Amino acid sequence: xxxxxxxxxxxxxxxxxxxxxxxxxxxxxxxxxxxxxxxxxxxxxxxxxxxxxxxxxxxxxxxxxxxxxxxxxxxxxxxxxxxxxxxxxxxxxxxxxxxxxxxxxxxxxxxxxxxxxxxxxxxxxxxxxxxxxxxxxxxxxxxxxxxxxxxxxxxxxxxxxxxxxxxxxxxxxxxxxxxxxxxxxxxxxxxxxxxxxxxxxxxxxxxxxxxxxxxxxxxxxxxxxxxxxxxxxxxxxxxxxxxxxxxxxxxxxxxxxxxxxxxxxxxxxxxxxxxxxxxxxxxxxxxxxxxxxxxxxxxxxxxxxxxxxxxxxxxxxxxxxxxxxxxxxxxxxxxxxxxxxxxxxxxxxxxxxxxxxxxxxxxxxxxxxxxxxxxxxxxxxxxxxxxxxxxxxxxxxxxxxxxxxxxxxxxxxxxxxxxxxxxxxxxxxxxxxxxxxxxxxxxxxxxxxxxxxxxxxxxxxxxxxxxxxxxxxxxxxxxxxxxxxxxxxxxxxxxxxxxxxxxxxxxxxxxxxxxxxxxxxxxxxxxxxxxxxxxxxxxxxxxxxxxxxxxxxxxxxxxxxxxxxxxxxxxxxxxxxxxxxxxxxxxxxxxxxxxxxxxxxxxxxxxxxxxxxxxxxxxxxxxxxxxxxxxxxxxxxxxxxxxxxxxxxxxxxxxxxxxxxxxxxxxxxxxxxxxxxxxxxxxxxxxxxxxxxxxxxxxxxxxxxxxxxxxxxxxxxxxxxxxxxxxxxxxxxxxxxxxxxxxxxxxxxxxxxxxxxxxxxxxxxxxxxxxxxxxxxxxxxxxxxxxxxxxxxxxxxxxxxxxxxxxxxxxxxxxxxxxxxxxxxxxxxxxxxxxxxxxxxxxxxxxxxxxxx
Numbered sequence: 001x002x003x004x005x006x007x008x009x010x011x012x013x014x015x016x017x018x019x020x021x022x023x024x025x026x027x028x029x030x031x032x033x034x035x036x037x038x039x040x041x042x043x044x045x046x047x048x049x050x051x052x053x054x055x056x057x058x059x060x061x062x063x064x065x066x067x068x069x070x071x072x073x074x075x076x077x078x079x080x081x082x083x084x085x086x087x088x089x090x091x092x093x094x095x096x097x098x099x100x101x102x103x104x105x106x107x108x109x110x111x112x113x114x115x116x117x118x119x120x121x122x123x124x125x126x127x128x129x130x131x132x133x134x135x136x137x138x139x140x141x142x143x144x145x146x147x148x149x150x151x152x153x154x155x156x157x158x159x160x161x162x163x164x165x166x167x168x169x170x171x172x173x174x175x176x177x178x179x180x181x182x183x184x185x186x187x188x189x190x191x192x193x194x195x196x197x198x199x200x201x202x203x204x205x206x207x208x209x210x211x212x213x214x215x216x217x218x219x220x221x222x223x224x225x226x227x228x229x230x231x232x233x234x235x236x237x238x239x240x241x242x243x244x245x246x247x248x249x250x251x252x253x254x255x256x257x258x259x260x261x262x263x264x265x266x267x268x269x270x271x272x273x274x275x276x277x278x279x280x281x282x283x284x285x286x287x288x289x290x291x292x293x294x295x296x297x298x299x300x301x302x303x304x305x306x307x308x309x310x311x312x313x314x315x316x317x318x319x320x321x322x323x324x325x326x327x328x329x330x331x332x333x334x335x336x337x338x339x340x341x342x343x344x345x346x347x348x349x350x351x352x353x354x355x356x357x358x359x360x361x362x363x364x365x366x367x368x369x370x371x372x373x374x375x376x377x378x379x380x381x382x383x384x385x386x387x388x389x390x391x392x393x394x395x396x397x398x399x400x401x402x403x404x405x406x407x408x409x410x411x412x413x414x415x416x417x418x419x420x421x422x423x424x425x426x427x428x429x430x431x432x433x434x435x436x437x438x439x440x441x442x443x444x445x446x447x448x449x450x451x452x453x454x455x456x457x458x459x460x461x462x463x464x465x466x467x468x469x470x471x472x473x474x475x476x477x478x479x480x481x482x483x484x485x486x487x488x489x490x491x492x493x494x495x496x497x498x499x500x501x502x503x504x505x506x507x508x509x510x511x512x513x514x515x516x517x518x519x520x521x522x523x524x525x526x527x528x529x530x531x532x533x534x535x536x537x538x539x540x541x542x543x544x545x546x547x548x549x550x551x552x553x554x555x556x557x558x559x560x561x562x563x564x565x566x567x568x569x570x571x572x573x574x575x576x577x578x579x580x581x582x583x584x585x586x587x588x589x590x591x592x593x594x595x596x597x598x599x600x601x602x603x604x605x606x607x608x609x610x611x612x613x614x615x616x617x618x619x620x621x622x623x624x625x626x627x628x629x630x631x632x633x634x635x636x637x638x639x640x641x642x643x644x645x646x647x648x649x650x651x652x653x654x655x656x657x658x659x660x661x662x663x664x665x666x667x668x669x670x671x672x673x674x675x676x677x678x679x680x681x682x683x684x685x686x687x688x689x690x691x692x693x694x695x696x697x698x699x700x701x702x703x704x705x706x707x708x709x710x711x712x713x714x715x716x717x718x719x720x721x722x723x724x725x726x727x728x729x730x731x732x733x734x735x736x737x738x739x740x741x742x743x744x745x746x747x748x749x750x751x752x753x754x755x756x757x758x759x760x761x762x763x764x765x766x767x768x769x770x771x772x773x774x775x776x777x778x779x780x781x782x783x784x785x786x787x788x789x790x791x792x793x794x795x796x797x798x799x800x801x802x803x804x805x806x807x808x809x810x811x812x813x814x815x816x817x818x819x820x821x822x823x824x825x826x827x828x829x830x831x832x833x834x835x836x837x838x839x840x841x842x843x844x845x846x847x848x849x850x851x852x853x
Contacts, residue, residue: 008816011291011747012069014076014102016040018050019109019283020060021080024092033057034082036092038282040065041077043124044158047682051501052083057280062502064495070685074099074124074263078282080114091117093279102288110286114279121266123243125156125190126832127168127227131247133202133256145202147172147249149225150195151183155829157190157229157264159662160240164190165232172200173246174223185232188660202249223249229264241267260827263834291750298812299749302805305798306340306752310349315357317794319802320350324374325787326762327755334377336751342385343743347450351378352457359458359476365466369458369479376484379454383485384496386448389626391489391496392576394443398436399493402510403503407432409510412536429510430543433517440486440518441552444559455481455561474524474557481560482522491515517541522553578690579623581635582678617677622687626694629667643669648695650702650731651688657716658709667691668702675709692732705731756806763799763806770796 018038026032033055040048047067053059078095093114097105130150135143151168158164168183186192202223228244243264251258302319309318320337327333341347358375362368369376408420409429416422455477462476490511493499503511516537521544532538620631620640629648630639647669654664654675663684667674678684695701704727708716718728756763766787773792789795827833 007295009291009293009747011289011293011744013067013289013291014069015066015287015289016048016064017109017285018061018063018065018078019285020058020062021114021280021282022058024057024059024080024114024280025278026057027082031055034059034092036080036082039079039081041075041079042069042071042073042681043075043077043156044122045680047680051504067682068685070681076102076286076288078112078284079117080280080282093117095282095284097286099288102286105284105286107287108285109283111281111283113281116279119240122158123241123264123266124158125154125229125243125264126261126829127154127229127245127264128152128261128829129225129227129245129247129259131225131249131252131258133249133252147200147202147225148197149200149227150197151227152195153191153193154229154264155191157192157242159190160231160233160242163188163231164242166190166192166229166242167232168194168196169228169230170198171226171228172202172223173226190662191656225249227262228267261829261832262827263832265834289751291747291754292813292816293744293747293750294809294812294816296746298809299746299753301808302753302802303340303745303749305801305805306337306749307344307346310346310353312794312798314790314794315353316788316790317798318353319798321354321374321788322763322766322795322798322802323752323755324377326759326766328759330372330374330377331381332755333374333752334381336748336755338378338381338385339743340745340748340752342382342450343745343748347382348453348457351375351382351454352461354378355454355458356461359461359465362465365462365469365472365475368462368466368472368476376480379458379480380484382454383451383480386450387485388497390443390446390448390451391485391498393446394439395436395486395489395493396498396576398432398439399490399498399511402432402514403493403499403507406506407510408506409513411513411540412534415509426540426543429513429517429540432510433514433521433544436490436514436518437521437549437552441556444556447560451481452560452562455557459561471524473561474554477557477561478522478524478553481557482519486522487515487519490518513537513540517544521549524550524553577624577626577694578687579621579635580679580683580687581619581621582676582683582687622676624690624694629691643667643674645695646698648691648698649700650705651691651695652705652707652732653684653688655708655717658711666705668705670700702727702731705729753806753809756802757810760803760806763803767796767799767803770799 018040021036021038024034024036027034034057035052035054036056036059037052038050038061039046048065050061050063053061075096075098077097080092080094081089082092083089094117095112095114097112128151130152132148132150134146134148136146137143149170149172151170154166154168157166165185165187166189167185169180170182171180181198183194183196186194225247226244227247229242231240231242233239244267245262245265247258247262251260305319309315309320312318315321320333320341323337324330324333337350338347341350355369355375358373359368407428408417408425409432410416410420411422411426411429413422416425458476458480459473463473466472489496489498492502493511494502502508516532517540520532520541532541620633621635621637622629622631623639624630626645628645629643631641632639648667649670650666650668652666652668654666656662656664658664659675661677663678663681665676665678665684665688667676676687678687706715706717706725706727707729710716710723714721715723715725715728718725720728766789769787769789770792773789824831
């Protein structure tokens with residue numbers, strides 16, 4: 001989800017590897033061990049939770065998390081919790097990284113010291129204040145000065161224990177005073193509107209005789225305004241601190257007026273008095289990306305160069321191939337290239353071209369596609385994008401069964417437990433391998449067309465290059481579909497969205513043994529037993545030393561490398577796309593009014609005391625497949641309701657004002673609408689995106705909708721009183737129907753520009769290498785040996801065009817940053833004053849001041 005900024009779209013995303021924690025404090029009891037999990041939070045909002053690692057003070061998680069960030073945030077935080085069966089889980093410590101500091105840790109494995117967690121330090125949100133100092137003449141003729149403090153509103157306050165009933169406490173602080181006043185409590189909102197004014201008398205020295213309105217320096221230094229936000233709690237522990245701000249009165253300056261937004265700050269000395277080193281540490285790898293995407297026409301020169309790559313002769317002189325040459329890791333280049341070429345339908349000719357070139361450089365058929373080349377990485381990425389549904393329908397049922405059953409499958413006699421039997425374990429493992437092998441080798445009809453076309457190209461190139469080797473046409477394909485697709489998915493199902501978390505150690509070991517066997521079965525190697533270093537694996541593989549297994553692999557490879565024969569759209573098997581627990585309420589449409597109406601829906605009063613209220617919301621388990629959207633009372637139970645995908649007319653956000661609840665969206669059908677609350681903003685965006693994509697081609701989709709509910713006789717959004725009124729807001733549109741290939745071409749081109757800009761020095765060095773090769777016919781210089789340059793003149797022409805396109809975009813970015821800096825107003829709603837920006841605000845105010853006597 002992008003944020004619009006003056007014709008420019010800003011995307012935020014984060015990719016996190018949660019490694020492990022170490023040296024956590026022991027539990028204060030005889031056991032001393034803990035059952036810990038880690039959460040990922042945007043400010044105070046939890047967006048991801050790892051599995052629980054039991055009985056460990058050094059838990060290993062090994063989990064990856066990626067999300068598009070749909071809103072602004074100040075901190076990316078990680079909390080370690082200890083599960084408590086009888087009480088609320090207790091927090092052990094946290095890591096909080098400020099948004100502006102994320103680049104310091106970009107892509108690096110970093111050990112972070114856990115910090116104490118205190119209610120006084122867990123703050124978020126901002127407050128809008130207006131201060132005005134004025135002269136008042138009393139009845140006795142004495143001039144006094146009053147400070148008028150107006151608390152206007154707050155935004156984004158944290159929700160405490162499921163509620164937020166905030167009020168503000170306002171105090172004027174000085175050496176001999178601490179006047180305190182309070183606003184009214186605003187119920188059930190974390191975006192309260194106050195609009196309350198408080199007056200404080202500011203004393204002046206008797207020597208004050210200036211006619212010009214001013215504030216004495218010695219007074220200002222002694223006075224400050226303190227505004228604290230509190231959650232009004234009915235609990236015996238008292239009200240909870242939500243955050244505060246301290247405003248020195250010197251901000252009033254000569255004008256005597258100050259109007260600004262402030263970030264709420266933790267209470268001073270709010271943390272617990274715990275030695276940091278006693279809490280342990282957490283290993284993380286954080287990759288935060290912020291893409292600033294210009295209108296499409298800005299990318300035309302670079303995009304055209306990239307998309308023309310497949311036609312360039314030789315392909316090593318193309319723009320896309322050059323990107324792979326200059327990037328530190330081939331994977332860096334492969335990800336945006338594949339997404340861009342998929343978006344424009346040019347992935348097959350591009351991969352065919354670079355694969356053909358690589359095959360021609362390969363001398364030994366046994367090493368074909370075995371390196372981490374640009375070709376290998378691009379095919380890997382294509383399979384992940386285009387083949388995710390294929391994996392889901394092929395492997396997920398059996399992987400789920402293995403993870404649930406926990407059958408013992410250890411066949412290493414050294415690792416065998418006393419209670420286990422080796423023969424039984426071998427039989428368990430053999431049955432699992434047989435079942436997975438069968439589901440893979442019978443799944444050829446479901447292999448996506450784009451993958452089949454690529455495999456056909458690989459097969460033809462390999463067979464032409466190595467005509468003597470009859471098996472090379474199989475090994476060229478199996479090195480990808482088995483070695484880089486099915487085997488890794490079995491080994492780490494969480495990385496391929498087959499499981500929500502990394503499996504437990506026992507199940508992980510079972511999957512490792514299965515993956516090794518499947519990989520060897522698919523390799524069609526001449527000597528199978530020689531492929532195993534472990535004698536117990538070689539002995540186990542004897543079960544599969546039959547010709548029928550090799551024949552099944554070859555038949556499968558023949559099928560998936562036949563170009564254009566199968567179409568994934570013909571798949572009739574339901575594919576589970578997403579599931580999870582959320583709250584919903586159902587508002588039914590009056591059947592009489594629904595006849596003959598298009599682009600509108602009618603809501604009747606829900607069953608219950610209140611038309612809309614918390615009692616109408618039920619927690620349900622939702623499942624979405626490519627056929628239907630269902631909800632269940634609990635996971636695993638039968639469906640309470642099934643909605644065919646064809647019946648979804650629109651999926652849109654629901655404004656918070658409707659129910660004073662965040663993260664809500666609506667699923668609109670012909671006869672009713674579902675109002676659903678997700679657990680957090682990321683989950684809400686995910687549900688909206690995937691429901692919209694899967695229903696995008698429905699013929700009766702609405703063109704307009706109401707972004708708010710119908711309450712108190714009118715629509716809250718447009719104030720129209722007729723409940724049958726056509727929607728007042730255009731529905732979200734323009735999303736492609738193909739779920740897996742939902743790609744923003746301009747965003748990917750921007751990422752490629754960013755890579756070229758980062759590696760500009762290597763582009764220049766590559767130009768030097770082209771010049772060196774053109775004029776010097778001797779041995780290649782060592783500093784240029786890392787580049788693949790088949791045609792120096794063509795490569796140099798391409799490099800010159802790349803540098804020109806990148807420099808043009810660089811100028812656009814520089815201009816945007818300069819203009820944005822000029823327009824940035826510290827203290828505005830978009831740029832509140834924080835703990836580090838106060839001095840910048842004072843400086844900005846003094847520079848822009850035009851006050852004169």
